[in-house]
């Protein structure tokens with residue numbers, strides 16, 4: 490039977506072909522309409538084993554028309570007293586898709602939204618929740634309040650300029666009608682709360698990647714939403730004026746000592762993990778390594794370009810976002826350390 494034989498030869502190739510298509514970012518699903526433009530990406534919902542905790546995983550790379558701005562992760566927890574959402578994705582359309590996914594799982598109202606930090610790729614979806622989910626309160630660390638004032642110092646990102654840039658890069662999903670939703674409630678060190686039968690703890694870990702970086706623990710389920718304090722499967726982004734790598738390392742240290750140890754980690758970008766230490770390792774080792782290499786250069790008065798050329802980047806070279814981020818990261822740290830050495 491020639492057809493069967495052929496099928497037998499082709500079938501094992503299918504996972505490879507799907508993998509290749511994913512790598513090329515070419516996978517498109519049937520477009521799903523939202524009030525903010527159609528989303529054509531597969532928007533798969535995953536569930537943490539044995540827990541009412543769900544999440545979506547963004548694509549790697551910087552937000553562009555190809556990935557429709559879907560570059561970050563977000564999730565939600567279903568309790569019998571309402572839904573707690575963590576982060577809201579990078580466009581109102583994606584926020585709306587997340588809301589649709591929530592509605593496929595539960596009719597419970599959205600009780601609140603916790604935002605890991607005020608960067609565009611995690612907050613533009615809030616608009617959809619404000620307009621279509623009964624205006625649930627948005628919680629974030631207090632420094633988020635300065636975000637819309639155009640004060641880059643508050644969050645390491647100039648809100649107005651970023652919105653302009655996204656209106657170009659992510660049109661039509663980000664357009665003239667897109668606006669920034671500020672938090673309704675803020676915390677400083679953190680906040681603990683209960684919704685229905687579940688208890689939650691939110692802790693401020695910043696300044697790290699951003700000044701307001703916060704994490705959420707779903708205590709009864711042993712699930713940690715780490716926001717951008719943990720990057721997985723790609724070179725972390727350190728190149729923002731408000732990134733504080735020294736304090737970031739302290740935050741990672743604090744995460745590695747959480748008791749009881751979370752059994753499941755959902756990072757701000759990249760794949761989830763059942764191994765907290767492994768999830769922390771890439772971010773921590775990368776920051777340590779760049780700091781070490783640049784500290785040596787600063788101590789020996791080696792100019793940045795020369796130090797960068799001489800450094801051995803082989804262990805990070807093949808990771809996504811290396812080309813886009815590594816040099817900027819190294820330069821940022823070089824300047825930071827140079828500044829410290831002059832003081």
Ligand SMILES: [Zn+2]
Nearest residue numbers: 561610717757
């Ligand atoms: Zn992010």
